Amino acid sequence: xxxxxxxxxxxxxxxxxxxxxxxxxxxxxxxxxxxxxxxxxxxxxxxxxxxxxxxxxxxxxxxxxxxxxxxxxxxxxxxxxxxxxxxxxxxxxxxxxxxxxxxxxxxxxxxxxxxxxxxxxxxxxxxxxxxxxxxxxxxxxxxxxxxxxxxxxxxxxxxxxxxxxxxxxxxxxxxxxxxxxxxxxxxxxxxxxxxxxxxxxxxxxxxxxxxxxxxxxxxxxxxxxxxxxxxxxxxxxxxxxxxxxxxxxxxxxxxxxxxxxxxxxxxxxxxxxxxxxxxxxxxxxxxxxxxxxxxxxxxxxxxxxxxxxxxxxxxxxxxxxxxxxxxxxxxxxxxxxxxxxxxxxxxxxxxxxxxxxxxxxxxxxxxxxxxxxxxxxxxxxxxxxxxxxxx
Amino acid sequence: xxxxxxxxxxxxxxxxxxxxxxxxxxxxxxxxxxxxxxxxxxxxxxxxxxxxxxxxxxxxxxxxxxxxxxxxxxxxxxxxxxxxxxxxxxxxxxxxxxxxxxxxxxxxxxxxxxxxxxxxxxxxxxxxxxxxxxxxxxxxxxxxxxxxxxxxxxxxxxxxxxxxxxxxxxxxxxxxxxxxxxxxxxxxxxxxxxxxxxxxxxxxxxxxxxxxxxxxxxxxxxxxxxxxxxxxxxxxxxxxxxxxxxxxxxxxxxxxxxxxxxxxxxxxxxxxxxxxxxxxxxxxxxxxxx
Numbered sequence: 001x002x003x004x005x006x007x008x009x010x011x012x013x014x015x016x017x018x019x020x021x022x023x024x025x026x027x028x029x030x031x032x033x034x035x036x037x038x039x040x041x042x043x044x045x046x047x048x049x050x051x052x053x054x055x056x057x058x059x060x061x062x063x064x065x066x067x068x069x070x071x072x073x074x075x076x077x078x079x080x081x082x083x084x085x086x087x088x089x090x091x092x093x094x095x096x097x098x099x100x101x102x103x104x105x106x107x108x109x110x111x112x113x114x115x116x117x118x119x120x121x122x123x124x125x126x127x128x129x130x131x132x133x134x135x136x137x138x139x140x141x142x143x144x145x146x147x148x149x150x151x152x153x154x155x156x157x158x159x160x161x162x163x164x165x166x167x168x169x170x171x172x173x174x175x176x177x178x179x180x181x182x183x184x185x186x187x188x189x190x191x192x193x194x195x196x197x198x199x200x201x202x203x204x205x206x207x208x209x210x211x212x213x214x215x216x217x218x219x220x221x222x223x224x225x226x227x228x229x230x231x232x233x234x235x236x237x238x239x240x241x242x243x244x245x246x247x248x249x250x251x252x253x254x255x256x257x258x259x260x261x262x263x264x265x266x267x268x269x270x271x272x273x274x275x276x277x278x279x280x281x282x283x284x285x286x287x288x289x290x291x292x293x294x295x296x297x298x299x300x301x302x303x304x305x306x307x308x309x310x311x312x313x314x315x316x317x318x319x320x321x322x323x324x325x326x327x328x329x330x331x332x333x334x335x336x337x338x339x340x341x342x343x344x345x346x347x348x349x350x351x352x353x354x355x356x357x358x359x360x361x362x363x364x365x366x367x368x369x370x371x372x373x374x375x376x377x378x379x380x381x382x383x384x385x386x387x388x389x390x391x
Numbered sequence: 392x393x394x395x396x397x398x399x400x401x402x403x404x405x406x407x408x409x410x411x412x413x414x415x416x417x418x419x420x421x422x423x424x425x426x427x428x429x430x431x432x433x434x435x436x437x438x439x440x441x442x443x444x445x446x447x448x449x450x451x452x453x454x455x456x457x458x459x460x461x462x463x464x465x466x467x468x469x470x471x472x473x474x475x476x477x478x479x480x481x482x483x484x485x486x487x488x489x490x491x492x493x494x495x496x497x498x499x500x501x502x503x504x505x506x507x508x509x510x511x512x513x514x515x516x517x518x519x520x521x522x523x524x525x526x527x528x529x530x531x532x533x534x535x536x537x538x539x540x541x542x543x544x545x546x547x548x549x550x551x552x553x554x555x556x557x558x559x560x561x562x563x564x565x566x567x568x569x570x571x572x573x574x575x576x577x578x579x580x581x582x583x584x585x586x587x588x589x590x591x592x593x594x595x596x597x598x599x600x601x602x603x604x605x606x607x608x609x610x611x612x613x614x615x616x617x618x619x620x621x622x623x624x625x626x627x628x629x630x631x632x633x634x635x636x637x638x639x640x641x642x643x644x645x646x647x648x649x650x651x652x653x654x655x656x657x658x659x660x661x662x663x664x665x666x667x668x669x670x671x672x673x674x675x676x677x678x679x680x681x
Contacts, residue, residue, distance in 0.1 A: 303427060305393075305453035309403065329542070329565070329572030331427070342425045379409050379457065381431040381449035382424055 001315045004361045009150050009352035015203040021247040025240035033237050043239050050246025057249040059186035066211045066229045067242050071177040071198030072101035074211035077222035078173040078194040079105055082142035084220040089141035091115040096337035102144050102175055124287035125154035125338050133164050140170040147179035151334040152285035153294025162191045181252035182291050193217045204248035208241035255355050263353050264292035266362050271295040273366040278373050293353045298344035301383035302376040310372045321348040396488035402458035407465050410447045419508025422529055426542050428452030430460050432504040443467050455494040462486045463501040472509050495567045503530050538580050541573035553588045559625045589622045609636050611670045639673040
């Protein structure tokens with residue numbers, strides 16, 4: 001069965017041009033970029049090229065790019081660094097809807113005696129800037145807020161948030177793993193101090209991430225050892241993956257306009273058609289500014305895992321914020337923070353598109369989804385009167 | 392992805408007996424919309440009001456909840472009410488070729504709906520609950536102290552599931568009942584309940600058989616170790632392994648927290664006393680290090 005892959009916020013297909021770019025750096029050009037000889041040197045220059053390509057997508061300068069192993073490492077490094085830079089500041093701020101890479105790290109800090117504030121969101125997933133304004137004080141070491149939410153695609157006003165943090169001398173970090181490659185980002189015109197990205201969300205392989213650290217921002221390394229990455233991240237460079245990420249960033253820049261026109265149009269068509277065909281559904285974060293590729297739709301009176309497995313019968317790959325798929329027994333923390341009523345939090349499905357998504361694939365989902373929801377609702381003991389009333 | 396058996400997949404994709412029975416004799420409703428799964432079971436009895444002639448279900452929940460409901464309706468059709476009451480959650484899981492342990496609560500939910508339906512039919516007072524709006528007790532026939540507030544689980548219900556399934560860890564209890572699976576605030580209480588149940592089970596008097604063949608004795612020793620002794624050690628983070636049985640000599644090795652524990656000699660004597668009590672008076676327990 002051919003997959004219809006609409007789970008691009010989970011991971012993406014490695015672009016074939018990206019794979020070709022990295023291919024020689026396993027069996028042929030396998031040198032260590034730190035070596036003095038020509039053989040390592042040619043890898044070094046390719047790594048430099050990749051660094052420049054990443055920097056260009058971000059509007060950054062190459063020396064602001066630190067390669068890491070994943071988005072999680074970047075997030076962890078940024079927060080830990082800020083705490084080491086400001087040993088006297090014992091307060092950390094994040095949001096209730098962050099990715100676990102940030103949220104778990106912050107909650108663990110609580111056990112070490114730090115004060116941690118989690119800023120709330122409104123029903124559409126929008127950050128409460130006023131709450132942030134009153135939470136930041138001169139004890140705050142770092143404010144870490146995501147650029148765009150992985151589940152709903154809702155975009156946070158990170159520039160305003162950064163200004164609020166910096167007004168009290170705190171550092172500002174943004175987990176931009178979902179935003180990069182999907183919406184334009186220009187660090188040259190930004191005031192954000194640190195930013196995380198992950199390669200596999202933009203058609204590079206898994207196992208490569210970046211931490212952007214603004215020139216002049218104090219930084220303490222997480223991994224220490226060798227002098228790699230100007231001693232800001234020790235460990236032999238994952239050269240092939242770095243080279244792949246460079247190419248992926250170059251391609252992301254080239255596709256940026258299509259992402260915000262072609263992909264967005266497909267996303268809009270998908271959600272409009274599903275909302276028209278299926279009663280008792282709502283778009284999570286529908287009232288907020290969102291990424292062009294993401295839509296999260298809550299279907300009342302049905303459960304997400306069952307929907308996903310029925311979609312899977314047609315080759316359709318999506319994800320859910322339901323309890324049964326979250327690994328815990330509760331619906332996703334993001335939907336709960338938004339106050340999505342539990343009548344539909346368990347039945348939330350996220351579709352996340354990419355530049356590989358086709359109109360024919362969207363047609364298939366628009367055709368198959370309504371009968372799937374209907375079938376599960378027929379089985380459900382709930383909502384039969386409401387739904388009959390609507391039909 | 393969950394590792395579901397082909398039988399689970401079949402009962403999810405082609406569920407049997409979906410729907411309601413308007414003139415049902417017995418109806419059992421458990422779970423709630425808030426908790427993420429709920430089941431309404433309908434039973435129709437024969438004219439003697441004894442045998443189940445039809446069963447239907449409506450389920451809100453994941454694939455294994457739907458499959459467990461479908462399996463349950465297939466299993467109880469043709470059974471008398473007493474026979475149906477003997478169906479355990481493990482029977483439902485077995486019927487499906489097994490469930491992932493994290494999904495065992497789906498089989499528990501099925502067994503509970505059946506119990507509620509039959510108890511209510513037999514006139515037992517079971518408080519009604521509005522599963523669409525209420526976040527009250529998930530299993531209304533087990534009144535007691537509310538232990539897990541997130542999922543509405545009482546101590547009486549937890550004790551029953553711990554005992555019937557031989558559960559020994561809080562994680563297992565979460566997998567079987569969902570209790571403790573959200574905020575986690577009740578996990579210490581769940582651990583206390585496990586200890587209580589293990590103590591109670593161990594305290595139940597059991598009669599030592601009269602004469603044993605060697606084969607029977609070995610079987611019984613293994614059974615007592617599994618059922619009466621290891622759970623007690625687990626509760627303290629320890630364990631033991633049976634190494635050999637030679638006549639009345641039982642060789643065990645202590646594991647985990649028991650290994651190298653200063654009082655393992657006492658533990659060995661406790662094991663010996665238990666085996667003498669429940670198997671044969673001449674048993675000698677030896678601790679070996681392997």
